[in-house]
Amino acid sequence: MWIALTESWIILSGYTGYISLGHAAFFGVGAYSMALLWKKLPFFTIVPLGGLSSMLLALAIGIPCLRIRGPYFVILTLGLSEFTKYLFINWEVNVSGTVGRILLGAPGLHTFYYSMLVIAGLGVAAAWWIRDSRFGVGLRSIKEDEEAAESLGIHTSLFKWLAFGVSAFFPGLVGSVMALRWTYIDPYTVFNPIVSFQIIVIAFLGGITEVKGPILGAILLTLVSEVLWAKYPYYYMIMLGTLLIILVYFIPNGILDGLKRLFRLPSEGI
Amino acid sequence: MAILSGKNISKRFGGLVALNQIDFQIHVNEIVGLIGPNGAGKTTLFNIISGMYSPNSGQIYLDGDDITGLKPHQICRRGLARTFQIVRPFLHMTVLENVRVGFLFGRERMKSTIQAEKEALRIIEFVGLQGKMHLPAQNLTLADRKRLEVARALATKPRVLLLDEVLAGLTSTEISQAMVLIEAIRKELDITLFMVEHVMKAIIGLSHRIIVLRYGEKIAEGRAEEVAKDPKVIEAYLGKESPM
Secondary structure, eight states: OHHHHHHHHIIIIIHHOOOOSOHHHHHHHHHHHHHHHBTTBOHHHHHHHHHHHHHHHHHHHHHHHTTSOHHHHHHHHHHHHHHHHHHHHHIIIIISOOSOEEOOSOOOHHHHHHHHHHHHHHHHHHHHHHHTSHHHHHHHHHHHOHHHHHHTTOOHHHHHHHHHHHHHHHHHHHHHHHHHHHSEEOHHHHTOHHHHHHHHHHHHHHOSSSTHHHHHHHHHHHHHHHHHHHHOTTTHHHHHHHHHHHHHHHOTTOHHHHHHHHTTOOOOOO | OEEEEEEEEEEEETTEEEEEEEEEEEETTOEEEEEOSTTSSHHHHHHHHTTSSOOSEEEEEETTEEOTTOOHHHHHHTTEEEOOSSOOOOTTSBHHHHHHHHHHHSSSOOSOHHHHHHHHHHHHHHHTOGGGTTSBGGGSOHHHHHHHHHHHHHTTOOSEEEEESTTTTOOHHHHHHHHHHHHHHHHHHOOEEEEEOOOHHHHHHHOSEEEEEETTEEEEEEOHHHHHHOHHHHHHHHOOOOOO
16 A cells, blocks of 8 residues: 555656655545445446546646645645545535445455555556656656756646646555545545655655655555554654654665665666 | 847846847857856846746747747747756766757657667767766766756757857866867757857857847947957946046
8 A cells, every 4th residue: 555655656756856745635535436436336446436536636736736846835735635634524514414434345355455456566567667758757857957857848847747647546546445445434534644744754765766665665664663563552653753763864865775875886877 | 041039129127127129130050159248138038038038028039930938848849959057967867868858858759768868879979978978967077067968958959059158167178179069069960059158269269240238238249350349348348448
């Protein structure tokens, strides 16, 4: 799950340098797509629809968002993600008069496991394929110098917009699968900004510009937090936080880069 | 025949008039120098031509088409490339990757990154960076970064190239080498050049014509020798002779 989420984040934020704190919104929209369509359509139809509806949301909010840069972009994505959350809360309370949604008749664990594996695989494949494609070269040029990129014929606003859309697709898929896995959802849990934060933590842990970064980061963070949680249930958050501070301080480009420097391996060209 | 021309270009930044009703014409396969003291509006004019600013009044024509108000990427695709005064190569990409960007998105719009790479090799050789192809741009010296910036602009296959102080900060040997390169760009690649430059040796040696700006006004235009003798130009650079 985290691999797919983080790979999708890499496509936008790792490649273009536009750090998004709003991926929870796309996750949530995916989850609600499942909640609304469950029992009306088959599982394997709803999941792609969840991805598509996230993508549509991203393309809509991308128009104003991508006009600004740097910290303003980060804050705006966080703000819009929270805004989406409150829209859903409002809708639950005022329109349907409920708090959340219960999803009954969920398929077995195997279905979840394999569908998540497929989504993660797709995420990795997309990030890998885009990285060295013409599209990816354009995105990475934007990160390096947006004005220079524009002067070389790159339609920068179009590229950023498309990257935002593609990047939102995967959290939508993940969200719709997870909604069914959790069997009960409400806006507070599916639009939880912690989702966005954790994506970033994983990305920085693994390295934000490489496809393998998120895989490594996700596995590592999940393992470390499980172990710490089991052994030190009271202090594990503190320990995890400290560990992250240390990591970011000493190896800001992620573990992969840190290992490379440690063993003095020449960094590979692309 | 004029390949690039501007009519009545004005640009104001708040109360400051950066350019006031400038007209200019650049002919096919010419090298035209643009000089003037600091703050004369040279870079502003380049930014307007390349679409980064829009003028308050006036039109820019490229090969007869009005390109005023087009986005920089559209102007690039119509065959006008530029370099920046403060060099802006993509520092974390290699020389080859930098140049490849121009082929992928410039006038050629190549679909295949591999084909773009092949073409990029030729340009890299042309500017003389073949030995440094796989180095990240951040490891290059200033002179090499400037070559790279020129190579990247050439990779968009321009008909007109704007050079914004490509010689500034180079040693005199490096300047001579760069002058050879600029002449080769005109002769071998058939590209028209419009260049802002402070290095007088180069501007006089290379330019067929020179345009002089001062406080946003065009004060002189003509062949190098004529311009250098123009009293208004001398005054702009050295001040008026004081009546002692």
